[in-house]
Amino acid sequence: MSYRPLGDRKLLFVTGKGGVGKTTIAASLATIYARTGRRVLLVGVDQRSDLGTMFGVDGLTFEPKVVQPNLHLMVLETEASLREYLKINLRIPVVTKLGPLAAALDFVATAAPGVREILTIGKVCYEVRESNFDLVVVDAPATGHVVGYLSAPQAINSFVRVGLIRGQTDWMVDILHRADVTGVVAVTTPEEMPVTETGQLLARLAADTEVKVAGVIMNRMPEPLAIGDDLTVAQAVSAGTHPTLRVTAAVRDASSLALIRRREAEEQFARLVSITGHAFPVITQPVVAVDDPATMVQRIADALADEVL
Amino acid sequence: MKLADTLDEATIVITCGPGGIGKTTSAAALASAIAVSSNRKVLVVTVDPARRLADALGIPGIGNEPVRVPTTSGELSVAMLDPQASWDALIRRQAPDSSTADRILRNVLYQNITRRFVQSHDYIAMERLYELVQRDEWDLIVVDTPPTRNALDFLDAPTRMADFFSSRFLKWLIAPSRSSVTTLAARPLMYIADRILGAAFLADITEFFLLLNSMYDGFVDRARQVSDVLRRDSTRFVVVSTSERIPVTEASFFDEELRRRDLRVAGWLVNRLLPPSLHSETVEKEIRELRAQQFDDVATARVRDLLCNVTEEWHRRALDEMAVVMTLASGPTPVFGVETAEGLIDTFDGVVRLGQHIVNAESF
Numbered sequence: 001m002s003y004r005p006l007g008d009r010k011l012l013f014v015t016g017k018g019g020v021g022k023t024t025i026a027a028s029l030a031t032i033y034a035r036t037g038r039r040v041l042l043v044g045v046d047q048r049s050d051l052g053t054m055f056g057v058d059g060l061t062f063e064p065k066v067v068q069p070n071l072h073l074m075v076l077e078t079e080a081s082l083r084e085y086l087k088i089n090l091r092i093p094v095v096t097k098l099g100p101l102a103a104a105l106d107f108v109a110t111a112a113p114g115v116r117e118i119l120t121i122g123k124v125c126y127e128v129r130e131s132n133f134d135l136v137v138v139d140a141p142a143t144g145h146v147v148g149y150l151s152a153p154q155a156i157n158s159f160v161r162v163g164l165i166r167g168q169t170d171w172m173v174d175i176l177h178r179a180d181v182t183g184v185v186a187v188t189t190p191e192e193m194p195v196t197e198t199g200q201l202l203a204r205l206a207a208d209t210e211v212k213v214a215g216v217i218m219n220r221m222p223e224p225l226a227i228g229d230d231l232t233v234a235q236a237v238s239a240g241t242h243p244t245l246r247v248t249a250a251v252r253d254a255s256s257l258a259l260i261r262r263r264e265a266e267e268q269f270a271r272l273v274s275i276t277g278h279a280f281p282v283i284t285q286p287v288v289a290v291d292d293p294a295t296m297v298q299r300i301a302d303a304l305a306d307e308v309l
Numbered sequence: 310m311k312l313a314d315t316l317d318e319a320t321i322v323i324t325c326g327p328g329g330i331g332k333t334t335s336a337a338a339l340a341s342a343i344a345v346s347s348n349r350k351v352l353v354v355t356v357d358p359a360r361r362l363a364d365a366l367g368i369p370g371i372g373n374e375p376v377r378v379p380t381t382s383g384e385l386s387v388a389m390l391d392p393q394a395s396w397d398a399l400i401r402r403q404a405p406d407s408s409t410a411d412r413i414l415r416n417v418l419y420q421n422i423t424r425r426f427v428q429s430h431d432y433i434a435m436e437r438l439y440e441l442v443q444r445d446e447w448d449l450i451v452v453d454t455p456p457t458r459n460a461l462d463f464l465d466a467p468t469r470m471a472d473f474f475s476s477r478f479l480k481w482l483i484a485p486s487r488s489s490v491t492t493l494a495a496r497p498l499m500y501i502a503d504r505i506l507g508a509a510f511l512a513d514i515t516e517f518f519l520l521l522n523s524m525y526d527g528f529v530d531r532a533r534q535v536s537d538v539l540r541r542d543s544t545r546f547v548v549v550s551t552s553e554r555i556p557v558t559e560a561s562f563f564d565e566e567l568r569r570r571d572l573r574v575a576g577w578l579v580n581r582l583l584p585p586s587l588h589s590e591t592v593e594k595e596i597r598e599l600r601a602q603q604f605d606d607v608a609t610a611r612v613r614d615l616l617c618n619v620t621e622e623w624h625r626r627a628l629d630e631m632a633v634v635m636t637l638a639s640g641p642t643p644v645f646g647v648e649t650a651e652g653l654i655d656t657f658d659g660v661v662r663l664g665q666h667i668v669n670a671e672s673f
Contacts, residue, residue, distance in 0.1 A: 017328050017329060018327055018328045018329070018559070019327050019328050019329045019330070019555055019556060019559065020329070144455075189329070191329060192361065193328065193329050194328075194329055225615070225619060229608055230608070230611060230612050230615060233608065233609065233612040234612055234615065234616070237612065237616060244604065244609060245602070245604075245609060245612065245613060245616070246599075246602065247599060247616065248586070248591075248595040248599075249584075249586040250586040250587050250589060250591075250592045250595055250620055250623075250624065251595065251596075251599060251616050251619075251620045252586075253583075253584045253586045253587055253623070254587060254616075254619045254620040254622070254623035254624070255616055255619055255620070257583070257584075257623060257649070258619045258622075258623070291554065
């Protein structure tokens with residue numbers, strides 16, 4: 001069965017459990033689509049975002065910065081989002097310093113979930129609506145938070161019965177809910193907990209939102225150690241029962257580690273596929289053994305391009 | 310020095326660290342090993358137990374109430390944090406009367422905050438810990454924390470809670486209900502807030518805060534007591550990580566934040582270390598000798614090459630790992646390591662064995 005390529009949309013939210021490489025994959029996807037000549041905006045949702053290091057730049061701001069041809073990078077800040085939101089969407093001119101109001105809204109946001117999120121998700125949807133870019137890739141909040149984030153416009157609808165914000169959520173919901181416009185990319189690794197969390201995420205996305213999943217990327221798949229007869233021999237070596245190959249403890253330990261990791265990874269991959277029920281693609285990305293984040297992004301972009309274009 | 314030595318006389322052990330590095334398993338293993346080898350009554354509180362762990366502990370599932378784990382020696386109980394149930398219980402306990410409690414529990418804002426938003430879990434986790442401590446049924450409570458950076462927000466929760474209730478904004482917000490006069494200073498803010506959110510919404514928020522305000526003293530008091538428990542001499546934190554770059558960076562953040570607050574960090578627990586054979590100085594020579602072995606059949610020769618490559622790869626990882634561990638060990642926190650525990654946690658005996666490796670780990 002063939003699936004719609006991930007990037008065949010205008011808005012991608014990349015999420016995943018902390019530590020699985022969510023930000024790296026978001027940066028790699030943005031890189032892949034920018035290389036094809038599309039104008040891409042890559043968005044970090046908080047100011048602690050590591051996206052800058054992925055492109056060797058620092059001091060990211062609300063103002064998009066060109067980091068590679070066709071690739072624009074920005075991070076969302078509550079106050080700047082609020083200022084723009086008030087001006088564009090609510091037509092409230094802001095002449096004074098926003099400090100006290102931002103603080104007040106911050107406070108309200110604690111009690112009224114969705115207020116903070118709507119400012120940032122509103123900015124993302126706005127860029128899509130205005131077609132300022134061909135594709136917007138969001139390095140979205142981690143699995144535990146992303147459902148609250150994506151359902152913020154609907155949550156606001158259930159609280160706010162009147163008022164200007166009410167009229168603002170409908171067009172956002174429209175963008176978020178269209179399968180041909182918006183998709184979620186869930187990043188995971190071939191380990192038990194990340195796969196379990198991905199399953200929970202997919203279930204919650206389906207239950208609490210209308211946002212569709214574009215695909216799942218299983219990052220850091222170990223390379224096969226050996227296949228077929230080689231595998232049998234390698235297993236014999238790791239078990240210490242091979243008749244002619246004489247190996248030391250280090251070789252035995254290395255080969256059994258590699259075999260165990262690979263077997264576990266395959267089990268988790270099979271589990272993930274059965275969880276997703278073939279409703280969308282499950283793409284694997286092999287381990288990339290480099291330390292430098294910027295190099296890693298480019299290498300993953302090279303490897304992943306065929307799978308996502 | 311062993312990790313067990315730094316946990317001597319501890320009554321609460323809190324594990325912190327990033328996700329996916331075996332933190333929950335480490336907490337459970339540590340608790341199990343101490344429970345079976347001492348006469349201390351031990352409770353482990355987890356946030357997200359893997360199914361495998363519940364199976365390994367021989368219990369059908371893990372719920373909000375502690376349940377006994379069947380053991381042949383010692384006494385071990387396990388509980389999971391159910392944030393919603395814990396919040397509801399807290400409100401019922403703190404509300405001045407049951408009708409106030411009912412109104413809060415029914416309030417849409419309350420439900421939304423406690424159900425949907427993970428941040429609210431940080432505070433309630435510590436609140437729940439305090440409640441379990443107060444029961445005085447266990448000699449040692451091991452607590453696993455959520456694997457996010459905000460997990461440490463709970464440390465500031467008491468202060469935030471107090472600030473929250475005494476803030477000018479809250480006073481302003483609920484003032485109009487007490488007197489019909491809105492102060493001049495509040496007007497522009499009210500105007501904008503009203504245009505953005507609508508008056509009905511502001512009324513909802515106001516009602517919610519008014520109700521909460523009736524519990525002010527109870528909440529702030531309670532938050533302070535929770536904070537005192539975390540600062541006790543007998544409360545120790547263990548920072549859990551693997552030796553990979555990203556988890557170590559994340560875990561360093563936890564270590565620094567804990568130290569900045571003068572909390573007692575017993576040590577780093579570095580999980581999934583590679584076996585010593587791969588660190589050995591002779592590995593390169595071993596690979597050369599293996600490469601020199603001649604085979605007539607192609608298949609064996611091919612596997613020989615493969616094994617050389619795999620061993621080189623894992624030797625390289627082992628050297629990287631040692632460099633990371635040595636850097637950590639040069640810092641202020643003692644570092645303890647345990648070897649990779651693949652397949653070890655399938656049974657309770659396995660969990661205990663892993664726990665023994667953990668408590669007996671020598672510092673680097």
